[in-house]
Amino acid sequence: MKKDIYVVGAVLVKNGKILCAQRGPEKSLPLKWEFPGGKIEEGETTQEALKREIQEEMRCEIEIGEQIDQTVYEYDFGIVHLTTFYCKLLDKEPTLTEHKEIKWLIPEKLPELDWAPADIPAIEKLSNKTPLR
């Protein structure tokens, strides 16, 4: 049986744009675009996991807002349960640590990137919405 992997992703919004992050070439899902975040560890709430992951990956603090989507996608390596939340940066700009590249895009342009398959429902929701604050 495939393992269940619980993942949380941050849809960071700034000036009406959303932060998109590209996975490295050596990782699983190489070069796919995703939302920064990662696996929820045992004993952590989803929110705690998201704050920790963004601090680790982007070296910045966030405020977590509304949940956007919750999807389940079966990859060859496991079943990813992805929950995404709107987030705002509290202080400094994100620093790249493990991603290959980041881009800030208006929601309408999100579908132009090659997203991890688990992200597609969230991308559809976001790109069909009225402009973000």
Ligand SMILES: Nc1nc2c([nH]c(=O)n2[C@H]2C[C@H](O)[C@@H](COP(=O)(O)OP(=O)(O)OP(=O)(O)O)O2)c(=O)[nH]1
């Ligand atoms: N952070 C993040 N992960 C995503 C998204 N969409 C998606 O399918 N994933 C997958 C990729 C990974 O398999 C898993 C996230 O775990 P992680 O961030 O700890 O993954 P990782 O690549 O560093 O670790 P691993 O796969 O090498 O074990 O969820 C997304 O939007 N954000």
